[in-house]
Amino acid sequence: MKISKITTFAFCATACFVSGVFFVSCGSSAVATTPVVEAEKTLVDEPVVEQPEGVVAEPTVQAEDDEYSRSVGGISVSRDTFAEDKETILRIISELDVIMKDPGSTKSYNAWVGYVDQESVDYWKLRKNLQKAEKRLPVKGIKLSSLQDYFKNVFVPARRGREVSEIRYISDTYIKAIQVQGEQDIVYYYFNKINGRWMVHLPPIDD
Numbered sequence: 001m002k003i004s005k006i007t008t009f010a011f012c013a014t015a016c017f018v019s020g021v022f023f024v025s026c027g028s029s030a031v032a033t034t035p036v037v038e039a040e041k042t043l044v045d046e047p048v049v050e051q052p053e054g055v056v057a058e059p060t061v062q063a064e065d066d067e068y069s070r071s072v073g074g075i076s077v078s079r080d081t082f083a084e085d086k087e088t089i090l091r092i093i094s095e096l097d098v099i100m101k102d103p104g105s106t107k108s109y110n111a112w113v114g115y116v117d118q119e120s121v122d123y124w125k126l127r128k129n130l131q132k133a134e135k136r137l138p139v140k141g142i143k144l145s146s147l148q149d150y151f152k153n154v155f156v157p158a159r160r161g162r163e164v165s166e167i168r169y170i171s172d173t174y175i176k177a178i179q180v181q182g183e184q185d186i187v188y189y190y191f192n193k194i195n196g197r198w199m200v201h202l203p204p205i206d207d
Helices: 063-072 079-099 106-113 118-124 127-134 147-159
Strands: 048-050 166-171 174-181 184-194 197-201
Touching: 063 079, 063 166, 079 106, 079 166, 079 174, 079 184, 079 197, 106 147, 118 127, 118 147, 118 197, 127 147, 147 184, 166 184
Parallel strands: none
Antiparallel strands: 048 184, 166 174, 174 184, 184 197
8 A cells, every 4th residue: 555755744742753554653645654755764653744635624514514525535435434434443443552561561462463554563573674663763772683572662652652543544444643733734644444443553654
């Protein structure tokens, strides 16, 4: 799956990172997601900042209709499906928030892996991909030797304490979970729907 080019958004944290979207992630409209940096490849798994395409939220009685339009774009998704998907995605993120409170424990790591799609697990288990991520970390000296290191030092710092309020469809089985700031969408997560279940996707890092 392809993720469109994204521009960098840096927020004040010692461990802001780039993914994918994944994974989770600054950029332009797609998959961080999550977080992925394409324009300036300096950070790893940093949230993606995106400019909505022509639709701006309006504080009116039709706010729900406006959000639906923003979320589905040109993707064919019914209102009922949208409402169900959003509820599911936000619930998963709430569960991940609890897991991320103790990123150093093996129990938290094992719980987190259960939310991640197999494609992402296979990719980020490879040492060569972790080494590429190491080079882009803003804090030098952090070693990524395993997927558990990635969880503790990349995934968690980029997302812990962040508020996700809306979703954006890339396709009917691929979604970005975002925070809306003014006219910007900040992407923190990407989700793939696999066998009827929404799974976190960690996009690969570009060479």
